[in-house]
Amino acid sequence: MQFAPNDSFVELIERNPYLLLVVEHLGKMDFQKNVTINDFCKQSKLPLHVFVSLINIYSNNNIKINLNEWKHNHVLILIDFLDNSHNYYKKEKYPLINSLLQELKNNIKSNETKLLIKFFNEYFAEVLEHLDYEEKIVFPYVRQILSDSKWKELRFSSDEYQEHHNNIEEKLSDLKTLLMHHVKFGQYSYIGRQIIFHLYELEFDLHAHSKIEENLLIPLIKKFEKSLYG
Amino acid sequence: MAKPSIIIIEPSAIVNDAIKEHLKKTNIFNNINTFYSWDSFIHSARQNMSQLLLINPLQIVNKEKEFEKFCQQHPIDYKIAIVYHLLPNHLISIFDDVFYIYDSIDKLLQKIKLCIASKEINTKKKQNLTEREQEILKLLAKGLSIKEIAQKVFLSPHTVLSHRKNISAKTGIKTIAGLTVYAVSMNLISIEEIES
Numbered sequence: 524m525q526f527a528p529n530d531s532f533v534e535l536i537e538r539n540p541y542l543l544l545v546v547e548h549l550g551k552m553d554f555q556k557n558v559t560i561n562d563f564c565k566q567s568k569l570p571l572h573v574f575v576s577l578i579n580i581y582s583n584n585n586i587k588i589n590l591n592e593w594k595h596n597h598v599l600i601l602i603d604f605l606d607n608s609h610n611y612y613k614k615e616k617y618p619l620i621n622s623l624l625q626e627l628k629n630n631i632k633s634n635e636t637k638l639l640i641k642f643f644n645e646y647f648a649e650v651l652e653h654l655d656y657e658e659k660i661v662f663p664y665v666r667q668i669l670s671d672s673k674w675k676e677l678r679f680s681s682d683e684y685q686e687h688h689n690n691i692e693e694k695l696s697d698l699k700t701l702l703m704h705h706v707k708f709g710q711y712s713y714i715g716r717q718i719i720f721h722l723y724e725l726e727f728d729l730h731a732h733s734k735i736e737e738n739l740l741i742p743l744i745k746k747f748e749k750s751l752y753g
Numbered sequence: 754m755a756k757p758s759i760i761i762i763e764p765s766a767i768v769n770d771a772i773k774e775h776l777k778k779t780n781i782f783n784n785i786n787t788f789y790s791w792d793s794f795i796h797s798a799r800q801n802m803s804q805l806l807l808i809n810p811l812q813i814v815n816k817e818k819e820f821e822k823f824c825q826q827h828p829i830d831y832k833i834a835i836v837y838h839l840l841p842n843h844l845i846s847i848f849d850d851v852f853y854i855y856d857s858i859d860k861l862l863q864k865i866k867l868c869i870a871s872k873e874i875n876t877k878k879k880q881n882l883t884e885r886e887q888e889i890l891k892l893l894a895k896g897l898s899i900k901e902i903a904q905k906v907f908l909s910p911h912t913v914l915s916h917r918k919n920i921s922a923k924t925g926i927k928t929i930a931g932l933t934v935y936a937v938s939m940n941l942i943s944i945e946e947i948e949s
Contacts, residue, residue, distance in 0.1 A: 585795040634944040638934045645930055697931030704925065705938050 525584075526575055528561035535560060535578070544728055545577050548607045549600070573597050577604070580734050590742055595669045598743050601735065602662050608732055609654045616725045617647055623718045630711050639698075639706065646694040650729075653687045665740070668747050688733040695726050756783035757869060762808040763835055764789050768854070772807065772835075775858045781865070791816065795823070805868060807852070810834045810844050817847060831868040882923060887941055889916045893929055894936040894947055 526535070533556055536542055546552060551567040564571045572592045579586045624643060628636045699722055708715035759782050763769040769787050776785055788794040791812035806829050813820040824832060834840075834848040845851060849868065852861045882890065885906075892902045899917065903910040921927050926935050936942045 585792065635934065635938045638937050638944065638947075642930050642934050693927050694930070697926045697928050700925040701931060701934050701938075705935055707938075 525586075526560060526578060528571060529559045532556070532558050532560055532563045539582055541727060542578055542581055544608075544611070544731075545574075545581050548604045548611065549574075549577075550603070550607055569600070570597055573600055576739060577735070580738070581731050588739060590746055593739075593743055593746075595747075598665065598669055598740075598747075601740060601743075602665055605657065605732065605735065605740070606662060608728060609658065611728065612650065612654065612725065616721060616728075620718060620721045620725070621647075623714055623721070627708070627711060627714045627718070630714070631709070635706060639701065642694075642701075643698060646691075646698060649694065650691055653691060656687070661740075665744060668744065668751060688737070691729065692726075692733070695722065695729070698722060699726070756781065757804040758782060758784035758786070759805040759807060759865075760794065761785065761787045762789075762791055762794050762806070762812055763787075764809060764812070768835070772858075772861070775861075776865075779862060781862075781869075791820070804828060804830045805865065806832045807835060808832065810836065810840060810848065813847075814844065817844070821847060833864060833868070882920060886916050886920050886923075889913060890920050890932060890936050891942050893917065893920075894933040894942050896929075896947070 532554070536546075546554065549567070549569065551563075551569065554563055554566060558566065560574070561571060563569075564574050570592075572589070576586075576588050620643065624636075624640045628640060699719065702715060702719050702722070706715065759776065761769055761772055761776075763772065766789065769789065773785055773787050776782060788797075791808070806824070823829075831850070832848045833850045833852050834845060835854065836845070836851050837854050850864050852864060888906065889902060892905065897905070899910050899913050902908075903913045906913070908916075920932065924932070924935055926932050933942075933947060937944055937947070
């Protein structure tokens with residue numbers, strides 16, 4: 524699905540409610556409802572191509588992105604976007620899933636649930652480590668490059684970055700497989716279902732997050748690095 | 754087993770239509786979707802797309818990684834290449850089978866039927882782990898490395914690794930931590946054994 528600047532903003536959200544996450548991560552929840560995409564962007568002081576790139580990624584559309592349109596301040600919007608989505612994982616999704624798992628443990632006293640919680644916590648510890656790496660290394664590095672000053676020591680490697688993503692996605696997929704195929708919830712299947720739904724939502728946003736980094740952020744970093752270091 | 758669906762991705766409209774018409778007549782498929790390019794397919798692809806992919810490999814040149822990742826993330830069980838001329842091995846090896854454009858349509862049908870049959874076998878295989886696989890799973894859950902397991906069960910590390918791959922294929926679980934939870938839920942190992 525292509526998006527046109529004159530499409531209605533509300534219809535856009537109705538077609539894919541997950542796009543509300545894009546609006547939220549952009550920090551633009553306070554918007555007028557009856558407007559076009561173009562108006563929304565103007566209201567929110569958001570370049571149209573930035574918004575359209577993001578909603579394409581969240582809609583699973585593989586549209587080629589023209590990196591030449593991306594200026595320094597647009598990348599800063601992207602960094603803030605990614606930074607905000609960290610809050611969604613850490614402050615919203617993790618506590619929700621964790622409390623549902625605890626509820627499961629209180630009701631089903633099996634070793635299996637105990638291990639499942641351990642597995643989830645180990646998985647999320649890895650997610651946190653990755654988010655921490657982004658907050659402490661990647662984002663400051665990008666901000667530095669954008670301010671046109673060289674980083675003293677090159678501590679960032681896009682290959683390493685990519686590897687993190689693969690590990691995280693594999694563990695999450697295992698967690699879903701275990702819950703869907705192997706764990707028996709009995710009368711507490713409604714708790715299992717809620718956990719599975721939250722995991723899907725988490726996976727959806729994390730996947731979009733990786734795609735933004737792989738298809739936008741990393742190529743943009745490389746582009747600016749090239750102009751800085753030659 | 755429910756009738757499978759097939760996706761044809763081939764830029765030549767004539768070839769594309771001809772394959773589609775022939776496949777339609779066979780009544781093997783629930784759904785036949787055709788595309789002229791990989792990009793247009795990706796563009797319209799939704800999560801629960803079909804099981805068989807018939808594609809001209811030139812469509813994915815320089816996008817091999819993206820293609821493989823896509824196939825892993827979507828329920829695409831078989832990938833058959835539509836080949837016009839010689840192509841480099843690394844490209845062909847991504848696919849499960851190859852259909853040469855000068856082959857007869859019967860040959861293509863044969864290949865497709867084989868794919869469907871092996872898919873059914875795979876599904877049946879998934880249900881049970883062999884005793885050897887269970888033994889290796891237990892040792893993996895206890896935290897032993899492939900090398901340590903190989904020494905313990907008197908097999909080569911290569912064989913242990915291939916058992917490990919089969920276990921993952923059957924259970925759908927790839928990480929050791931995930932397999933450990935599985936082993937406990939199947940009562941193959943007790944939690945005390947892992948914690949020790």
